[in-house]
Every structure is written in C-alpha cells, then in structure tokens.
Amino acid sequence: MTINTYYGPEGHGPYELYDIGTLDLEEGGAIQNCQLAVATHGTLNAAKDNAILVPTWYSGTSKIMEQVYIGTGRALDPAKYFIVVVNQIGNGLSTSPHNAGDGQSGPGFPRVRIGDDVRAQHKLLTERFGIRSLALVVGGSMGAQQTYEWAVRYPDMVKRAAPIAGTAKNTEHDFLFTETLVDAITTDPGFKDGNYGSSAEVAAGLKRHAKMWTVMGWSTEFFRAGRHRALGFDSMQAFVDNFMTGYFAPMDPNDLLAMAWKWQRGDVGRNTGGDLSAALGRIKAKTFVMPISHDMFFPPADCQAEQELIPGSEFRPVASIDGHLALFGTDPEFLAQVDTHLRALLATSV
Amino acid sequence: MTINTYYGPEGHGPYELYDIGTLDLEEGGAIQNCQLAVATHGTLNAAKDNAILVPTWYSGTSKIMEQVYIGTGRALDPAKYFIVVVNQIGNGLSTSPHNAGDGQSGPGFPRVRIGDDVRAQHKLLTERFGIRSLALVVGGSMGAQQTYEWAVRYPDMVKRAAPIAGTAKNTEHDFLFTETLVDAITTDPGFKDGNYGSSAEVAAGLKRHAKMWTVMGWSTEFFRAGRHRALGFDSMQAFVDNFMTGYFAPMDPNDLLAMAWKWQRGDVGRNTGGDLSAALGRIKAKTFVMPISHDMFFPPADCQAEQELIPGSEFRPVASIDGHLALFGTDPEFLAQVDTHLRALLATSV
Numbered sequence: 001m002t003i004n005t006y007y008g009p010e011g012h013g014p015y016e017l018y019d020i021g022t023l024d025l026e027e028g029g030a031i032q033n034c035q036l037a038v039a040t041h042g043t044l045n046a047a048k049d050n051a052i053l054v055p056t057w058y059s060g061t062s063k064i065m066e067q068v069y070i071g072t073g074r075a076l077d078p079a080k081y082f083i084v085v086v087n088q089i090g091n092g093l094s095t096s097p098h099n100a101g102d103g104q105s106g107p108g109f110p111r112v113r114i115g116d117d118v119r120a121q122h123k124l125l126t127e128r129f130g131i132r133s134l135a136l137v138v139g140g141s142m143g144a145q146q147t148y149e150w151a152v153r154y155p156d157m158v159k160r161a162a163p164i165a166g167t168a169k170n171t172e173h174d175f176l177f178t179e180t181l182v183d184a185i186t187t188d189p190g191f192k193d194g195n196y197g198s199s200a201e202v203a204a205g206l207k208r209h210a211k212m213w214t215v216m217g218w219s220t221e222f223f224r225a226g227r228h229r230a231l232g233f234d235s236m237q238a239f240v241d242n243f244m245t246g247y248f249a250p251m252d253p254n255d256l257l258a259m260a261w262k263w264q265r266g267d268v269g270r271n272t273g274g275d276l277s278a279a280l281g282r283i284k285a286k287t288f289v290m291p292i293s294h295d296m297f298f299p300p301a302d303c304q305a306e307q308e309l310i311p312g313s314e315f316r317p318v319a320s321i322d323g324h325l326a327l328f329g330t331d332p333e334f335l336a337q338v339d340t341h342l343r344a345l346l347a348t349s350v
Numbered sequence: 351m352t353i354n355t356y357y358g359p360e361g362h363g364p365y366e367l368y369d370i371g372t373l374d375l376e377e378g379g380a381i382q383n384c385q386l387a388v389a390t391h392g393t394l395n396a397a398k399d400n401a402i403l404v405p406t407w408y409s410g411t412s413k414i415m416e417q418v419y420i421g422t423g424r425a426l427d428p429a430k431y432f433i434v435v436v437n438q439i440g441n442g443l444s445t446s447p448h449n450a451g452d453g454q455s456g457p458g459f460p461r462v463r464i465g466d467d468v469r470a471q472h473k474l475l476t477e478r479f480g481i482r483s484l485a486l487v488v489g490g491s492m493g494a495q496q497t498y499e500w501a502v503r504y505p506d507m508v509k510r511a512a513p514i515a516g517t518a519k520n521t522e523h524d525f526l527f528t529e530t531l532v533d534a535i536t537t538d539p540g541f542k543d544g545n546y547g548s549s550a551e552v553a554a555g556l557k558r559h560a561k562m563w564t565v566m567g568w569s570t571e572f573f574r575a576g577r578h579r580a581l582g583f584d585s586m587q588a589f590v591d592n593f594m595t596g597y598f599a600p601m602d603p604n605d606l607l608a609m610a611w612k613w614q615r616g617d618v619g620r621n622t623g624g625d626l627s628a629a630l631g632r633i634k635a636k637t638f639v640m641p642i643s644h645d646m647f648f649p650p651a652d653c654q655a656e657q658e659l660i661p662g663s664e665f666r667p668v669a670s671i672d673g674h675l676a677l678f679g680t681d682p683e684f685l686a687q688v689d690t691h692l693r694a695l696l697a698t699s700v
Contacts, residue, residue, distance in 0.1 A: 171573060172578075173565065173570045176586060177565045187537060204537070208537070211529060211533070214526055215530060220521065220646075220651070221651055223521060223522045223523040224521060228522075299570045299571075301574065302570055305574065
C-alpha cells in the first residue's frame, strides 16, 4: 500500500466506499473486500426505475463525470434521475494497486477485466440499492466499454445504453496504442517493475505517457485551430508540460497499468465464445452509439461497424475537433450535442 | 564512424557518391566533403529540361523510390525523363552520423536542416549535371518537405512540384509525434547518449519506435480491414515484430535522430522571416498538393490549408486506408492515383 494524496475525497469527493465482499476474477483469483467508490446524485424513486449508471474512463474518477456531465437542466439531471457514478477498479478510488492489501498491492495486483467491473457494479446496484432496472448506462472511452458489457451481460436490466467514444471489442490498433502507453511507463528505470517508492520516481515515464496522450488524445485539427492556446496555454510545450503532464504526474503508475491492461482486452464477445456479432445481437437496450468525429483511436468507422450489429440501435456521432479528449469537457458544443442525444435517448419509450 | 552493413550498395544500390565539397549549415558549422548518394534513371536531354528530382523520406533511401515509383510506363518514366534521386543527409547513404568523419560522427554530427539538404542538392544539380531547370520535384513525407523548400527557394528553377503526404511547415502536432519517436530511442539505456556500439544495443528503443510508427503510420481503418494480414502477417504481433521492427532494427539510431531533428523543424517560412504565406506565395511551380486521405500526422486538412496559399496550385488528395505508409507502395490503387496525378502535372505547360 502506497500513500498517494492525489486519490481521496479532497480532490475527488464526495463519494462513498462500498465493500461488495469477495469479487472472483475472470482471470482467476479474487479481490477480498472489494471496495467500490460510488458517487450518487438525485433520489431513487419508489418504482426504482429512474436509475442511471455512469462508469468511469482510464485515469478518470467520478468527479469529472459530475463536473462535466451531471447537473440540473442537463440530460443527466439529478432532479429527475438517481445517477450512480461508479469508479472502475484500479482507478485509485475503488480498490486499486496502490491501495490494495493482502499481498495484492502494487505489482502484485491481480488482472481485472471489464467483465469483473460490471459484475461488481451489478452486485452493488442490486444488493445495496435494490435496483433491477437501469434507465440508462452511459460512459465514455473505458466507460463505453463497460456500457457495452452491461448491455450484453444484463440485457433485461439495461433499458438504454449510450457508449461514447469507445468500442465493444477493442481493436488491434487501439491495443497497440495502449501498449505504447504502457511501454512509456514500464521502461522508466524509476518504475522498478512496479516497486517504485512514489509516482515522482516515475516522472519521466509518466511524462512520455502524457506526450503520447497529447499526440493521440486530441487531434491534428485541434492543434491547427490553436485550441490548446484557447484553453490557456501559450505554446505546445506549456500544454504538454503543464496541462497533460500535470494531469498524469500525480497518478499511481500501477493503477494506470491495471486500467490499461483492462482497456486493451475489452471484448463483449467473451460472453458468446468470441462471437462479437452474437454478443451485440443480445442487446435489448435502446442504444445510441456516439463516437467523436476526430477521435484518433476510437474512430467513428470502428464504432459504426459495431453499431450495425446492435438491433434497433442508432449511430449518433458527435462532432468535435477536440477528438477523444473532448470527453474532458473542453468543447461546449460537444457537451451540447451529447446532451441532445442523451435527452432523445432518455425520451424513447422502451 | 560505425560499421553498419545495412547501408550500402548491396541493399540500396546502385548509386553514386558525389562529393559536393563544404556544405555550410544553417545552424552553424559545416560538413566538409559532404557526400550525396545519388541514383539516376534515364538520360538528360540536350536542352537539359527533362530532369526530375526525387528527394527521400525519413528512413528511406533511393532504393524504395526506384522500386515503388520509377519505371517504364510509370509517370516517372526513365524513357522520357532524367530522374535524379538524392538521398537526404543523415539517411545512411549520404553523409550521416554513422559514416561521418572529422569529429562529426555519431552524437557529434551537426544539426542539418531541410534547407541545407536543398542547397546541397542545388549545388549537385547545377555544378555536376549542369541542370538549370527541373521539370518536376516530387517527394513524400520528408521528401515533400524538401519539395516545398525547393519550390520556395528556387522558384524559377522548379517548373512543377508534387509534395505528397507532407507539409511546407511542420505542425506542432507532428513535432510532438516525432518527439515521442525520438524519446523511444534516446531513453533506451543502450543508447548511451548516442555512444552505443551497434544498432543491436538499442534494439529495445528501436522496437518502441517501430510500435509508434505502427500506431501512427498506417490507420485504424487499415487494421480494421485486416490489411496487415493481407500483406502476409497473421497477427498484429507478427506485423509489429517482423515487418515494422524488422524494418527499423538494422538502421543507425543517430542517423534516424538526425533526420527526426530535421523533420521536426521543416518550415519554408524561414526564407521569409517566418511568414509562411509570403513563402508559399513565392512559388512559381505548378503545384499539386497530394496528401493521403487516412494520414494521421500529415492529414489532408493541414495540407489543404497550405495549398490555398500557393498561387495556381491544385489540391489533389489521394485515397488510401494505408495512411501515411501507403508511401511504401503497399496499396496498388494508391500508386495508380499518384501516377494519374503526376502524369497530369507533367502534362501541364509551364
């Protein structure tokens, strides 16, 4: 267990920690006393049918989902819905390498899959909240991977699904991109096979990781339009050093690697013997597939190929030159489009 | 000076070495007895107006230009034209870190800019071949950077120009991408600040560099369509390990870094006090700007923005899901389109 003050209620609260007991893992082994960090907004109605589940993305926590997507008058409106944001395993708030006990800390953390997260979340929602129906599951990037997994694994429970900027089955290209992110961290001599003393000792690797996120996370058009300057940075150097490197620097490298391993292997076809078409064909949720126009690693074409396999689904791309990291909320027009689509989706009768 | 059997006439010939004497460098200093490796095809006519210059790209040599772009019945037809392929400084055949003498070898190699290459090529063409007019300058990627530099620097000499998959002024996004390539090599402990004993000692860094080229060099659509399998590799792993890593592994790391430094700083605006518009406005060559549809780091939009600044130019994008590395000649339809555009360009009267 490593002390890391980045992860905690001061920066990421309020949230509650729920102990869901033993979580058996698809790769073998288990997490004992698995903790899920959960932020809720709004009130569960008597029929218990106004719940929305929001899983989190790589490096993100419930806080950014609250700040960017949830609010009165927004599509995700706590005045109407009971919104449950569950931090994914490994993200630093829920059970993660840096805070795990019982010989599972740091590089000893077991391999966790998207399916493990979704079963953990299902246990939480059904056993702790008594929820048997979800009005919507919506998430971006790895949150979209979890959204797809939910819709395939629990087709009767998920009424609507909105995977944003993510895929049901990770592509070979995306797997390799993520591998370069992993390499950036693990090749830092300060990483010491995961046995570093603090994130600061892996600063060089985390900075290379941040640079690669800068190259692939935004888009060529974003930089040509000077969007990094519009966000308050007077040069690319300042944008990389202050914004992107500053964002990742305090994070725990083993936590990031646990999420990266999971991200690389997202594949709902694991539920159907490797048959992606059969898995997506199971989905009963009304599904809006919402890629971002300028996303360099979850591009619209990859998402559309999957959308065509989902009964009754709609392809609802969102335009933003901010690319994948429009998810951060840097582009108000992106958020307006997301809200428009989510409102339309929530208005569909199912 | 390092022995590297990769660079030589067996793999890359035939070519001739020309000593152009002292090349003064824009960044200061000079290369004494600067050697340019030059491959020619066809015959210079009596009027000396049928010459085509082909500069080379990052990691490429005259050999791939010969194999992929030059031939009887092709647009670049040695039966009609005198085609001069000049290997860029630093590419391993011309004067480069690994073969330089006089205290300039390896990490002691001076910084060379695109403008230095173009002045060196100008000296070669005018003094050795007596050429005063170029029917066409055509190159891809860093070859496009040199093509733009030629058209701006010698507007009366260049009659036609075809920059393919490259820009006149490198973008901030592209600069950062190249920085991640540089980081991949220089952070390898075996690199030893450029004082390695052989490329094999930097194998891990060169492999990371190859992975990043795989992510950005092709396209998401390329992999979704299984183009890597169509090229004969049964998995992404095999494609990365055998094709991409195999391609870069024998190359000299300092040579690659010399080219990367040059690539990052390509900017014809250096001829006009930083005014890109004024520089491109100087061009008298009939210019076809030819980006590749799925290029992830020289995208069509970046190229079109420059094309609009060139008098009388035409935007002639080429479609290929192979992305930037369609330049390698992996897609016959890409090559057919390139030939069509080059034939049309060569048919224009100027």
